[in-house]
Amino acid sequence: xxxxxxSSTKVFNGWHKQFSHQSTSTHCSMRFAIFLPPQAQTxxxxxxxxxxxxxxxxxxxxxKAGALKLAAxxxxxxxxxxxxxRGDEVPDDSKGAYDFGLGAGFYVNASQAPFNxxxxxxxxxxxxxxxxxxxxxxxxxxxAISGHSMGGHGALLIAFSNLARYSSVSALSPxxxxxxxxxxxxxxxxxLGEDESTWLEYDSCERLxxxxxxxxxxxxxxxxxxxxxxxxxxxxPQALKDAAKHINYPLTLRMQEGYDxxxxxxxxxxxxHLRFHAKYF
Amino acid sequence: xxxxxxSSTKVFNGWHKQFSHQSTSTHCSMRFAIFLPPQAQTxxxxxxxxxxxxxxxxxxxxxKAGALKLAAxxxxxxxxxxxxxRGDEVPDDSKGAYDFGLGAGFYVNASQAPFNxxxxxxxxxxxxxxxxxxxxxxxxxxxAISGHSMGGHGALLIAFSNLARYSSVSALSPxxxxxxxxxxxxxxxxxLGEDESTWLEYDSCERLxxxxxxxxxxxxxxxxxxxxxxxxxxxxPQALKDAAKHINYPLTLRMQEGYDxxxxxxxxxxxxHLRFHAKYF
Numbered sequence: 111x112x113x114x115x116x117s118s119t120k121v122f123n124g125w126h127k128q129f130s131h132q133s134t135s136t137h138c139s140m141r142f143a144i145f146l147p148p149q150a151q152t153x154x155x156x157x158x159x160x161x162x163x164x165x166x167x168x169x170x171x172x173x174k175a176g177a178l179k180l181a182a183x184x185x186x187x188x189x190x191x192x193x194x195x196r197g198d199e200v201p202d203d204s205k206g207a208y209d210f211g212l213g214a215g216f217y218v219n220a221s222q223a224p225f226n227x228x229x230x231x232x233x234x235x236x237x238x239x240x241x242x243x244x245x246x247x248x249x250x251x252x253x254a255i256s257g258h259s260m261g262g263h264g265a266l267l268i269a270f271s272n273l274a275r276y277s278s279v280s281a282l283s284p285x286x287x288x289x290x291x292x293x294x295x296x297x298x299x300x301x302l303g304e305d306e307s308t309w310l311e312y313d314s315c316e317r318l319x320x321x322x323x324x325x326x327x328x329x330x331x332x333x334x335x336x337x338x339x340x341x342x343x344x345x346x347p348q349a350l351k352d353a354a355k356h357i358n359y360p361l362t363l364r365m366q367e368g369y370d371x372x373x374x375x376x377x378x379x380x381x382x383h384l385r386f387h388a389k390y391f
Numbered sequence: 392x393x394x395x396x397x398s399s400t401k402v403f404n405g406w407h408k409q410f411s412h413q414s415t416s417t418h419c420s421m422r423f424a425i426f427l428p429p430q431a432q433t434x435x436x437x438x439x440x441x442x443x444x445x446x447x448x449x450x451x452x453x454x455k456a457g458a459l460k461l462a463a464x465x466x467x468x469x470x471x472x473x474x475x476x477r478g479d480e481v482p483d484d485s486k487g488a489y490d491f492g493l494g495a496g497f498y499v500n501a502s503q504a505p506f507n508x509x510x511x512x513x514x515x516x517x518x519x520x521x522x523x524x525x526x527x528x529x530x531x532x533x534x535a536i537s538g539h540s541m542g543g544h545g546a547l548l549i550a551f552s553n554l555a556r557y558s559s560v561s562a563l564s565p566x567x568x569x570x571x572x573x574x575x576x577x578x579x580x581x582x583l584g585e586d587e588s589t590w591l592e593y594d595s596c597e598r599l600x601x602x603x604x605x606x607x608x609x610x611x612x613x614x615x616x617x618x619x620x621x622x623x624x625x626x627x628p629q630a631l632k633d634a635a636k637h638i639n640y641p642l643t644l645r646m647q648e649g650y651d652x653x654x655x656x657x658x659x660x661x662x663x664h665l666r667f668h669a670k671y672f
Contacts, residue, residue: 120618121655173654176457179662337401373454374402381460 113246116141122182123148126172131242135234136195137227142239143168144247145178149185156186156252156277156391157243158384161235161268163259163283164293165213166193171258174373177380184388187249191239193260195228203300209293210300216288217264218312220301229301232312236268236275254387256280258376259340263288266314266330266350273326278390280331280383283338283371286350287315293344315353322357330354330361331386333379335369394527397422403463404429407453412523416515417476418508423520424449425528426459430466437467437533437558437672438524439665442516442542442549444564445574446494447474452539455654458661465669468530472520474541476509484581490574491581497569498545499593501582510582513593517549517556535668537561539657540621544569547595547611547631554607559671561612561664564619564652567631568596574625596634603638611635611642612667614660616650 116128124147133140149155158181160171168190171177181188194200194215201224203211211225220229243249253276257265262284269279288294289309298309310316321327334347341347347363354361369375397409405428414421430436439462441452449471452458462469475481475496482505484492492506501510524530534557538546543565550560569575570590579590591597602608615628622628628644635642650656 119651119653119655120616120649120659122659126655173455176460176658178655178658179457335401368401370400372400374400374407374459377457377459378401378403 111242113242121145122178124150124178124182126178128168133195133234133238135230135238138195138197138200140195140234141168141192143172143190144243145172145181145188146247147182147185147187150187150248154248154250156254157249158186158188158387159235159240159253159255160188160190161217161255161257161261161264162190162193163257163261164193165208166261167213168192170373174377175380176377177384180381180384184384186388186391187247189239189243191235194231200228201225210296214260214297216260216294216297216301216312217267218298218301221308222301222303225301232268235264236272252277252391254278254391256383256387257284258282259371260285260293262332263294263314267312267317269328269330270314270317270321271311273328276328278329278387280386282333282376282379282383283335283340283345284314284332284350285345287313287346289313289316290346290349291344315349318350318353318357318359321359324358327360329386329390330359331383332361332363333366333383334363335371335375336365336367337369338371338375340371392523394523402426403459405431405459405463407459409449414476414515414519416511416519419476419478419481421476421515422449422473424453424471425524426453426462426469427528428463428466428468431468431529435529435531437535438530439467439469439668440516440521440534440536441469441471442498442536442538442545443471443474444538444540444542445474446489447542448494449473451654455658456661457658458665461662461665465665467669467672468528470520470524472516475512481509482506491577495541495578497541497575497578497582497593498548499579499582502589503582503584506582513549516545517553533558533672535559535672537664537668538565539563540652541566541574543613544575544595548593548598550609550611551595551598551602554609557609559610559668561667563614563657563660563664564616564621564626565595565613565631566626568594568627570594570597571627571630572625596630599631599634599638599640602640605639608641610667610671611640612664613642613644614647614664615644616652616656617646617648618650619652621652
């Protein structure tokens with residue numbers, strides 16, 4: 111499938127570019143952003159996939175995280191997909207809510223009509239997008255994955271479900287246990303239906319519990335702000351910690367005193383996440 | 392006048408805060424943002440004032456420039472005012488254009504009705520805001536000033552007109568010579584009237600030409616992207632270079648190959664500007 115360049119902007123001697131393409135997973139036009147570090151002009155570089163949170167597009171992380179300077183130094187690409195399918199033909203939440211439908215794909219493959227035709231974000235992020243990136247850009251097959259909030263859920267879920275595809279995983283303020291979170295419950299009910307047994311394969315804590323091959327485990331880093339408004343009701347890092355402990359999974363969970371859920375939190379710690387991933391590429 | 396806290400967010404072990412207050416210059420409620428570095432918890436710190444460009448508020452620079460990490464290391468505050476008065480009672484461009492009225496105060500004191508009642512951004516930035524900052528926060532009277540595009544014009548104009556108030560000035564992609572630029576001409580005509588002789592006091596190049604006290608000059612740094620869409624029509628850095636050369640003003644103007652007018656450009660060079668200002672505090 112061809113991809114079409116939407117924008118190209120020089121930044122830190124590298125390039126921020128946006129592309130759109132017709133997706134075979136979501137059956138609509140998808141836009142993604144890629145940061146190519148200066149090193150990509152002369153050699154292939156590894157890729158960090160970043161999954162954003164509710165309401166975001168491919169732009170939020172690139173504009174607000176303050177990640178590109180260090181990525182340019184360390185020499186890896188960053189790819190940001192959108193957070194849902196979009197377009198006039200894509201169904202949205204019936205009331206236009208921010209936490210379901212457009213901007214809220216939750217990185218699952220929907221089974222319920224009318225969402226199942228386009229909301230196939232799991233397949234898009236796991237298979238289709240990396241294939242596009244690796245076919246069109248000077249990158250290696252070394253991949254890491256990270257994300258924030260809903261995207262933190264996506265990163266952990268996708269990594270724990272596809273350990274061989276990534277060298278490391280991290281998350282900031284992730285929805286750790288969506289089946290116990292109002293956000294996750296609303297999304298999973300809408301995309302996956304009333305039968306809660308079908309939800310388990312998209313819950314990071316439940317995925318962790320199924321892992322048995324210790325040698326396949328990849329390093330995982332999670333940062334959570336202690337003053338995050340969503341911490342008590344939605345995020346549940348303790349469940350993730352318990353699930354990891356149960357199987358001796360190498361997960362580092364850090365509570366960051368006084369930080370909230372915003373990009374000010376992300377920007378304060380993103381460089382530690384980039385250095386973490388660079389270590390394992 | 393009391394100031395009211397609107398938000399407070401931890402970032403890089405310092406704090407990003409927003410405040411609103413009734414302004415005696417603009418006769419409306421004004422919002423500003425301040426970044427206080429960790430050092431401000433135990434001592435007074437210098438302040439960099441940042442003036443934003445067309446359509447911006449106090450938020451754009453704080454969210455997108457990637458400046459806070461280094462400001463936290465170097466130990467100075469950053470203050471971002473809004474780019475115009477705002478509110479239901481504040482007149483806007485008759486067609487709601489982005490380049491006049493709300494979000495486009497151009498850092499002048501308007502003389503023309505109906506704008507003269509609220510559009511007094513020069514006085515607000517030069518006098519009122521620093522007085523508020525110095526009365527309410529742990530800061531020294533060491534000040535630097537910088538800005539982007541319309542805010543680059545504002546920074547250069549205000550510094551060259553008040554050399555004793557600042558230790559250094561810088562700008563990225565500034566409107567260097569507004570009386571020769573369509574943006575500047577539209578704004579000055581609307582705020583200052585048809586008599587172009589009244590425009591001269593708000594033009595950085597014209598201000599430079601009036602300077603005579605070599606010992607009062609403060610260091611000036613300007614960065615301009617060579618692929619900036621607005622370069623040819625609006626920005627005119629050559630006029631600034633010529634004016635500086637004419638009086639031997641210590642101005643460094645750098646063309647940055649391949650960069651555009653966006654925050655990707657700002658973020659790529661903002662740390663050099665912060666280090667530049669830190670040198671002269």
